[in-house]
Amino acid sequence: MRALAAALLLIAAAPASADQFVVDVSERTVAITAGFTGAELVVFGTAAEEQGSTAEEHGVIVVIRGPEQPTMVRRKERNFGVWANHGGVAFPEVPAFVWVAASEAFVEKPLMEVLDRYRIGQDFLAPVPADAEAEALDTFQAALVRRKQANGLYSAAFGHVEFLGEHLFRTRVAFPANVPVGSYRIEVFEVRGANVVNATASALHIRKAGLEAAVFRFAHDFPILHGLVAILVALMAGWLAGAVARRT
Amino acid sequence: MQIYLPVAELSVDVFLLLGMGAGVGVLSGLFGVGGGFLMTPLLIFIGIPPPVAVASEANQLVATSVSGVLAHWRRGAVDFKMGLVLLSGGVLGSALGVWQFKLLRGIGQIDLAISLCYVVFLGIVGALMMAESLRALLRKQRGVARRGKLHRHTWIHGLPLKMRFQKSRLYISAVMPFLIGLLVGLLAAIMGVGGGFIMVPAMIYLLGMPTAMVAGTSLFQILFVVSTVTLLQSAANQTVDVILALLLLAGSVVGVQVGSRLGARLPSEQFRVLLAGLVLAVCLKLLFDLVTRPDDLFSLHTGLL
Numbered sequence: 001m002r003a004l005a006a007a008l009l010l011i012a013a014a015p016a017s018a019d020q021f022v023v024d025v026s027e028r029t030v031a032i033t034a035g036f037t038g039a040e041l042v043v044f045g046t047a048a049e050e051q052g053s054t055a056e057e058h059g060v061i062v063v064i065r066g067p068e069q070p071t072m073v074r075r076k077e078r079n080f081g082v083w084a085n086h087g088g089v090a091f092p093e094v095p096a097f098v099w100v101a102a103s104e105a106f107v108e109k110p111l112m113e114v115l116d117r118y119r120i121g122q123d124f125l126a127p128v129p130a131d132a133e134a135e136a137l138d139t140f141q142a143a144l145v146r147r148k149q150a151n152g153l154y155s156a157a158f159g160h161v162e163f164l165g166e167h168l169f170r171t172r173v174a175f176p177a178n179v180p181v182g183s184y185r186i187e188v189f190e191v192r193g194a195n196v197v198n199a200t201a202s203a204l205h206i207r208k209a210g211l212e213a214a215v216f217r218f219a220h221d222f223p224i225l226h227g228l229v230a231i232l233v234a235l236m237a238g239w240l241a242g243a244v245a246r247r248t
Numbered sequence: 249m250q251i252y253l254p255v256a257e258l259s260v261d262v263f264l265l266l267g268m269g270a271g272v273g274v275l276s277g278l279f280g281v282g283g284g285f286l287m288t289p290l291l292i293f294i295g296i297p298p299p300v301a302v303a304s305e306a307n308q309l310v311a312t313s314v315s316g317v318l319a320h321w322r323r324g325a326v327d328f329k330m331g332l333v334l335l336s337g338g339v340l341g342s343a344l345g346v347w348q349f350k351l352l353r354g355i356g357q358i359d360l361a362i363s364l365c366y367v368v369f370l371g372i373v374g375a376l377m378m379a380e381s382l383r384a385l386l387r388k389q390r391g392v393a394r395r396g397k398l399h400r401h402t403w404i405h406g407l408p409l410k411m412r413f414q415k416s417r418l419y420i421s422a423v424m425p426f427l428i429g430l431l432v433g434l435l436a437a438i439m440g441v442g443g444g445f446i447m448v449p450a451m452i453y454l455l456g457m458p459t460a461m462v463a464g465t466s467l468f469q470i471l472f473v474v475s476t477v478t479l480l481q482s483a484a485n486q487t488v489d490v491i492l493a494l495l496l497l498a499g500s501v502v503g504v505q506v507g508s509r510l511g512a513r514l515p516s517e518q519f520r521v522l523l524a525g526l527v528l529a530v531c532l533k534l535l536f537d538l539v540t541r542p543d544d545l546f547s548l549h550t551g552l553l
Contacts, residue, residue, distance in 0.1 A: 036252040037259055072549040074356050082364075082538045085356045085547070096550070143546035150544070177250070177259040208254065215254040219486050227482030230490050231475045234310035237494065241501040242315025 020167075021048045021198040023188045030175065031209035038177045041204075043101075044170035047163075047190050048198055058192045059103030060161050060169050061120055064204070066097030066153075067182025071127075073140045073147075089140040090130040096180040098124045098148075101159030101171040106191075111157055118196055120189055124154070152176040181206050255489035256300045264294065265492070266499040273503020276312070278511045279523050280463065282470065284309050284441035285373075287496065289366055289530050298359045299349070300489055302440030303481035307493040309442045309474040312500060313467050320464025327415035327461045331468040333422050334429035334447075338473040341433020346480040349438055353485065356549060360538075365439050367535045373445050374527035381520035388517060416457045416465075425455060429469060437477050442470035 023045035030039045043062050074088035106114045112125055126141055134140065148154035153176070161171040183205055190198035208216055219226045252259040268290055272283040284305050291301035320326050352358040407421030428450045432443035447466045451457045457465070482488040511519075 032252060034251055035249075037250045069550045072356065074547050074549060076542055076545045076547070078541075082360070083540075083542055083545075084360045088356065088549075094550075140546070143544070144548065147544065147546060147548045151548075177252070178257070212252055212254040215490065216257075219255050219482065219488065219490075223483045223486050224479070226486075227479035227488065230307050230482060230488050230493070231310055231478050233490060234307050234478070234493060234497070235314050235475075237497055238311030238314035239318070241311070241497070242318060245315070245501070245505055246319075 020046055021190055021200065022046050023186075023200045023202065025186055025202065025204060028204060030179075030204070030206040032179075032181065032207065032212060033210045034212055036177060036212075038179070039175045039206075041173050041175070042170055043173060043186060043188065044168070045188065045200075046167045047169055048167075049190065049192060050166045057105045057194075059105040059163075059190075061103075061106065061114070061118070061189045061191060062101045062159075062161060062171050062173075063120060063187040063189070064097070064099045064173055064184055065095045065124065065187070066180055066184050066206075067095070068093040069096045069180070070094070071144065073144050075140070075143075089134045089137065091127045091144065092130050094127045094144065095124050096153060096182065097175075097184070098154045099159065099173055100155040101161050101173065103161040103163060103169065107158045107160060111155065114158075117194070118189065118191055120187075120196070151178065153178070153180075175206070179206055181208055251491070251495070253296075253300075253489050253492050255487065256296050256304075256492060258295065260294065260296070260492075262495065265495040268294075269496040269499020269501075270503035270506075271499075273500030274507035274510070275503075275523065275526075276500065277504040277507020277509070278514070278519060279507075281523075282309055282312060282442035282444050283500070285366075285370060285439070285445055286526070286530060288362075288440040289534060291492075292362075293533075296492070297487075298362045299353060299485060299487045300492070302349075302362060302438070303478070303485065303487040304489040304492045305440035305496075306436060306474045306477040306481065307488050307490065308496045308500070309440075310471065310478060311493070311497045312504070313442060313471040313474065316467045317464065317471050320467060323464070325460055325464035326468050327413060327457070327465045328468070329411075330413045330416055330418075330425060330455075330457070330461075331465050333411070333425045334432075334465070334469040335472050337426040337429025337431075338433035338436070338469055339476050341430040341435075342437045342473055342476045343433075343480060344430075345434040345437025346477065346484050348434075349481075350484050362439060363534050363538055365435070367531055367538065369435070369439070369446070370527050370531035370534070374524050374531055376449075377520065377527065378524035381517060381524055385517050385521065416455075416461050418456065420455060428454065429473075432469070433473050433476070436470075436473050437480070440477075442474055444470060 026042040047060055049058060071091045071094040072088050074085040076083045077086035100111060125145060127144055129137060145154060149156045159171055159173065161169050163169050183203060185201055186204055187199065187201045189196045249262045250259045251262045272287045275286065276283040288301050288305045291305065292298050349358060352361050407423045409422045410419060411422045412419050428447060432447050435441055435443050435446065444466050448462055451462045451466060452459060478488055
């Protein structure tokens with residue numbers, strides 16, 4: 001936190017010249033450990049143009065998007081009185097996480113409209129299926145976005161990008177506890193009128209660390225050995241518990 | 249206090265898991281049941297992906313059954329020959345079950361299969377337990393004791409491959425215990441249960457084993473079957489979460505002690521009615537979830553989910 005304050009001070013101390021567009025993030029890696037309940041990052045920077053000076057719609061849009069995953073969307077149907085999965089559409093590359101924030105000029109408007117207008121990050125709103133001929137494709141695409149939003153993995157509305165003075169901006173992003181591990185991209189766009197006038201992208205890594213990482217890697221890299229160890233650990237724990245219980 | 253479960257890939261309250269372990273442990277201690285048939289649905293209710301719930305519960309059952317087996321073994325109440333016949337069926341059954349599990353998971357039907365198995369088996373077992381315990385209550389009130397025949401000759405005795413089981417004083421076909429073991433192994437793999445609730449009545453009523461041998465022998469079979477399931481699930485599906493299993497175990501160790509001490513003092517017939525009621529309630533909740541229209545008909549499947 002102290003490092004962040006220092007960084008902010010540094011930027012504030014050097015007044016941005018008209019063509020300076022600088023962005024940074026408070027942390028480059030997020031480690032998921034045993035006590036992980038989510039993480040908060042600050043994305044901050046200086047905009048080149050003076051806030052609200054020329055055009056009416058001037059501001060900054062921040063998009064953070066997570067690792068691409070193959071994702072299957074399944075639909076339930078009623079069979080013999082029971083709701084069961086029946087048919088689905090596979091999407092080979094879907095960003096696991098998308099978060100969008102914008103400055104005041106945009107936050108009142110619908111997310112999709114703004115992103116569509118400036119052609120920013122819209123692909124996640126209409127993911128590409130493995131089979132382009134799939135029946136009722138748009139319902140499945142809409143369902144994918146809706147379920148992601150319900151799980152807190154896609155923005156349902158804009159987060160707030162705050163301007164401190166004319167150039168300096170910052171926004172806080174909260175990653176939920178169920179955030180997928182992998183490589184993320186932080187994209188920042190400066191928008192004026194109908195145009196994106198500046199853009200930057202940087203990387204962010206979310207990974208498991210410590211015991212959690214070791215257990216997960218062991219389970220996936222050596223599944224048979226992991227099974228044997230799981231049995232041994234349980235045998236020992238059970239035997240120990242029995243021995244303690246007999247003493248008391 | 250939240251803890252991040254590395255294989256389930258979500259964070260859960262530690263005290264909730266310990267509490268669930270303790271609660272189911274008390275019931276295990278009271279009634280001498282393994283508790284898998286309550287724990288796995290509970291894990292699913294709190295949001296653990298069903299494949300992880302089933303496999304991790306099998307891992308926990310390894311720990312809960314081992315001390316029981318040792319205790320019965322010390323008293324000489326384990327029929328190893330019968331146990332091995334049951335086990336040979338059990339290993340085959342659990343291998344078939346894990347294979348089936350992987351297939352069903354691939355086509356997106358595993359959650360449905362787990363729920364359906366639970367509804368059917370909890371329904372049957374709950375109803376039988378309820379009827380049996382109500383009958384016992386009535387009998388106690390009337391004070392009439394009935395005595396059954398010592399040996400009844402049924403079609404089971406006509407099966408081939410007869411074997412002598414000295415410890416249980418039985419001379420029966422090995423086919424029946426093999427089939428019982430097979431069924432229990434299948435259930436263990438798909439439902440994450442030890443299967444005692446099926447096996448114990450089957451051993452008493454179908455095989456005619458003496459009650460003194462039933463508990464130890466069934467625990468012997470369960471120990472090896474849940475170990476097999478743990479190994480196979482880990483190898484085939486990577487769904488065993490050791491941290492989850494250990495937390496549940498820590499809770500249940502305490503719970504079982506409380507339960508078995510309570511059990512000595514409480515009227516067991518009345519409590520059996522309660523257990524039957526609980527089993528039926530879990531069954532109805534699962535059935536309700538299957539037949540009511542879900543809020544969103546669509547679901548996402550990436551990795552474990």
